[in-house]
Amino acid sequence: MTTARDLAIIALDAAPDRPVEQGDLSLALAGAEMFDLIEARALVLDGDRILPSAQAPTGDRLLDEAASALVRQEPYESVEDWLWRRGRALSSAYVEDLERVGLTTRPRGRRIPLRTGRTAPVDSSARRRAEERWALGDPVLAALAAAAGIHDEPADGTAELDDETVTTVLAAVGDAVMELEAVRQRRVIEDAAFDNVWRGY
Template sequence: MTTARDLAIVALDVATDKPVEQGDLSLALAGAEVFDLLEARALVLDGDRILPSAQSPTGDRLLDEAAAALVRQEPYESVEDWLWRRGRGLSSAYVEDLERIGLITRPRGRRIPLRTGRTELVDSAARRQAEERWAADEPVLAALAAAAGMRDEPAAEPADETVTVLAAVGDAVMELEAVRQRKVIEDAAFDNVWRGY
């Protein structure tokens, strides 16, 4: 299993207790893919730039898609740009993939979004592995989950190379929240204008 898939599984487990914003989770999943691709040696980080390495199959469909999506021309892509580009709709892609491989079930005939908690995780080795990493407070998984709003900040400080990615994920999530807040304020102002007439 990958960190990204473990994060998606944990999000489905936690989503019933604490709603997870799909946009925040998508950004965290894109960050998790960076870690998974680093581990698979499909990329290296040069400061905040993602430099692709030799592309070899990882055995995970979504991770192979991520590897194929890496920008392969200089000046390459920053981690932040990757998060925004790759993260678009990524939480839904992971839910669909988990369903496709039989790790979750849904009521038949309806498409139900992640945050309703109506998806059910199947008892599986993948679920147990994700739960073990979660219970062990594995630093990268815990930090990504915190960035997505699923838990408080972890006590353990991640290693050097991970700080760049985690900082970019945190910044992107804060930027997304600022966009949400602006939208709420703009909508409220628009409503007030119409009430005045």
């Protein structure tokens, strides 16, 4: 299992009580993939630049896809650019992949065998592992979940995150989420102004 898949499971578990913005979750998942690729030695960071290593299969379809998408020419890609490029619709990709491998299900109607309702994790070793990691307060998983809006990060949530690579990635995720929220707010204001014009205000 990977940090990205753990984060996706935690997000689905939290969805009924705390729906998250898909764009925020996608950016956080892209950040989680970066941690997974670092652990798999598929890349290293030089400041905020991503230096790819020799590609080797990780055994995870989406993570292998992420590794193959790394820019392999100088000046390489920044962490921020990676988040925006890789993060596009990534939450949907994880939901589909979890369902494909049988880790989630959708409730079915009694009379009509069509899929209805939201996707929910099934009882599985993968779910238990993600829940255990969550319960133990894994600082990286907690920080990514906070960035995605799954929960509020505790005041001392970054106390254990003193590694430069970790803080670089998490800072980039936080900045990207804030930038996305600013875009959403700007669109709300623009839409309201447009509506007012048509109402004759």
